[in-house]
Amino acid sequence: MFDWLGFKKGLPLWWSCRLNRGLKEDVEDIFEGIANTRMELLKSWTDEYWSHLDRLLEQIRSLEAERGEAHELWRAAIEKLFIAARNRASDFSELFLLDETSSVVFSSYPAHIGVSYAGEGHIYKGLVYTKDGDKCLFGPYADLLTKQIGPSTSAFHDKMTLLYIVPIMKDGRWRGALCGRVPNDVIGDLIQRESGHVYPDSGDNYIFMAKPVLNTHIAPGTALSRSRFEDRTFTHGENLKDGVTTDWGTVSVKEHTELELMFTDPATGKLHPGVANTIANGSNLFVAFPGYSDYRHIPVIGKGVTFKLPHCPDLWGMMCEGDLEEVYRVRSIRWKLLRLQLPLLIVSAVLSAALVYGLLGQSPAWLTACAAGGFQLLCGLLIARIVQKKGAQPVVDNLRRINRFIRINAEGKGDLTQRLGHGQFAHDETKELAKWINNMIDSLEGIMLQVKQAASDVLSSQHVLTVSTVTTEGSTERMSGKIHDMIRSIRRQLKDIDVAKDVVNDMQGTLRVLEDKASGQIAVAQSEVERIGEKMDQISRKVADTNRTILTFMDTTQKIKNVLQVIEEISAQTNLLSLNASIEAARVGEHGKGFAVVAGEIRKLADLTRKSTEEINETVQLIYKNAQEAFQSMEEGTLVVTEGTQLVAAASEILSGASAEESLKTQVVDEVVDLMEKIAEVSMENRQISTEVEAKVQELLADIVNVRHTSSHVEAITDFLQHLVDQFRLTETRRR
Known part of the structure; x- marks a missing residue:
């Protein structure tokens, strides 16, 4: 057995x-x-x-x-x-x-x-x-x-x-x-x-x-x-x-x-x-x-x-x-009360029987009955007093002790470092209750410590995100200023091109008059061609300046992409920390609902940050693409200007021998006009691209500001979460 x-x-x-x-x-x-x-x-x-x-x-x-x-x-x-x-x-x-x-x-x-x-x-x-x-x-x-x-x-x-x-x-x-x-x-x-x-x-x-x-x-x-x-x-x-x-x-x-x-x-x-x-x-x-x-x-x-x-x-x-x-050392309260009452009842019964036996035949029946009843009443009162003092009162004291302990944490501002001492309780249901209350408080403290750590991590990440956002905002503003400078330069170049186009048109009429008036006025035409050459050189320099400005803008756009990668990483960590907080809060059940709501809000804001970052990244990609197209267009413009300069030089040579080659004058002038029209078309395309780039940069700047505001909102929620956790007193040495 x-x-x-x-x-x-x-x-x-x-x-x-x-x-x-x-x-x-x-x-x-x-x-x-x-x-x-x-x-x-x-x-x-x-x-x-x-x-x-x-x-x-x-x-x-x-x-x-x-x-x-x-x-x-x-x-x-x-x-x-x-x-x-x-x-x-x-x-x-x-x-x-x-x-x-x-x-x-x-x-x-x-x-x-x-x-x-x-x-x-x-x-x-x-x-x-x-x-x-x-x-x-x-x-x-x-x-x-x-x-x-x-x-x-x-x-x-x-x-x-x-x-x-x-x-x-x-x-x-x-x-x-x-x-x-x-x-x-x-x-x-x-x-x-x-x-x-x-x-x-x-x-x-x-x-x-x-x-x-x-x-x-x-x-x-x-x-x-x-x-x-x-x-x-x-x-x-x-x-x-x-x-x-x-x-x-x-x-x-x-x-x-x-x-x-x-x-x-x-x-x-x-x-x-x-x-x-x-x-x-x-x-x-x-x-x-x-x-x-x-x-x-x-x-x-x-x-x-x-x-x-x-x-x-x-x-x-x-x-x-x-x-x-x-x-299995537990002894039920029911068993303890039974063990306490049973000997008393046996003693009471024996004494009652002895009393009745002693009075039986010596006293009237009514006196015997009254004596037996009175004795039973006294025994009952005595038994009730003993059961109350030895049985019920210790249980009540233990329950009050447990009640006081629970009351400390009932309002959400408790000392989670305290535990009920097992030695204060007998081996009955009250001790079992005390053990499980300790276990529950210990679990709650562990979860609260994890939530506190998660909130601290989120807050640190938000500080980093805020700093990165401010840096990105500053970089974007600087890039916006450079783009404005580039656009002003392009506009000046467009004015110069318009002036050159007008000069070429005037030159065309002049050359046709010169063709009718003879070779004596060819020298005037040559001077006009030289003026065109100077203008072409000026246009070439302006186009080169524009190329360098666009390259600088493209490099700045790449830096923005690197900053956005940092923001995406911080947003992903924020989302992971909020998910961990939700999981840990779920373990607590009813006690963790408040923290689950806060963690959910953090996760939503992290998702909003991620989506905003993705939209900004797409915008930067589009800006970079447009900048590349602008650069390519300006490269083509450079080639066209170079070609125009060569043609102007050729026109000068042609005009030098105009007396022998009058038939070539009209052809050269027509080619120069066509060239200037091409330059004008390229300039118009550059103007359109520059306007689009400027608009996209303004959108990017607005998105960056929104990210900064979102970051500040998440930081405020994290501060509130930490304030909630700080209401509890925790054993910091348990943090992991």
Whole structure:
């Protein structure tokens, strides 16, 4: 009946399970929920940190051109990017960059620069795995450098390490890697959530190796995360550092739980049933008596799951357990009241019977009845008083304590750092209620911290967006001024062309008169042709000036495109942060509706910014295209002017020999007239293009102003969101 526990240990545990047999389904749901939420938390955390590295790698690639030309500037830019990435992803204790020889060329921890991993080093297997372009979450492994660098966000810290490795590929070849170092205790914090622990005395969530693929040296059943009871932090009794005593020897670790502890039953030397069944079946749920023996040979129950983190080749397992004794130590208030009243009722009945027996036959029946009734009334009052003081009053006190605690946070301005002390409650429904209230407050605090961090990130991004928008607005205004200057120059050129055209028309009439009056007046015609040549030279210079102005305008347009790319990136980050805030707010349910609305407004504004940026980008593209057409037209005008100059020179020569070639005069004049008409057509086209460019620049300037206003609006909403979050008092050390 008591299986491996034996009668002495098994009987009290069996009785506890028997009294709480109605809780079995709830206990199953509790362990299912703990396992699933912790597993999803690990996966979402891993995905988030991969996204941080992907974004950083894209930013590094954008600076690749500067690496060879201006190496010092490149290093300064990389340093700024690393600082910004670590601020966003605080669990990284170090970010470093490897070149194609596997040497560290840059690191957020300067002492690491120059270290080579080309040989059989700590991360050699992980780097080999990435040679084909696959990312790798490598570890955990022991690295003294992790301890030397120091902790990131975890209160615990040792040399155990997780490493994110993103390969840098070029033309299908491995050219290096971007790596992010995370102290392994971070994942222990993620799955433990200590302040909201449901079973504070015994509950332990731990990760173990289920099936090694890359780290084949780690045997299945080996610990991969820190145990709650590694040292005296969460236990005042035996722990793994001091040694846990069993009938089959002492279970202990020298430095840390990871890679040292094997989850075996000391009685058999084999993997204990929870871990073994989880590895064999992929999951395991067991919450019934007598539980199963863990590595301490203590009866435990719980849920086991196996999973793969994104880009981690190995299959991991996680156990969410609690000691059978703690899980089923609950004694219902109903049971306590029954246990309190039953002895009193028995004593009352015995005393009443004795009283009636003593008076029976010695006193009248009415006196006996009155005495018995009075005695029963006194006993009832006494029982009621005892039940009220020993049974009901403690429950009422506990409920009042819980009521006061809930009231602190009921109005949305609570202290989320406070928790209900488990020791103040008896092992009944009030203690269970207190534990779950603590769990809820802990979850709410975690969500609020994430919302606060997201709001801070959005606000920082908005500041950057505002600065970029102001810069873009200034550049656009300067470009607008240059365009106005270019248009004024074109208009002056058009006037000169009109004057030249009029001169050519006058010259045509004059030459026809000269043709009738004889060669004596050819000299006058030659002077007129020379005047035309001067005008043609002037037009040529003006057209060249216009070409240079248009080229300057095209370069300015390209700069605007670069600024728009920055705005698009900031808008995308704003949208991602608002989406994360919406997801986290959704987890809270009713408590997070307000934040979901605010996050939705931020996402809408981010979309508006993105759409505005896209429209501006299309406008700039159109302006650039029109500018190219203007440049081509001016190039054609230059060729035509050059041709006109040559023709004028030819006309001068023709006029020199006019006495012998009178028949050619009319032909030359007609050609010059045709040429001037062509120049006039080109000038009209340039005037139209210039007007269109000016209009588009004005539209671009208006769009930039709208983006700036939108940015200011989003910043105001973010400030409001931060104001809402700041109403709560939070444990800042939990931020990640």
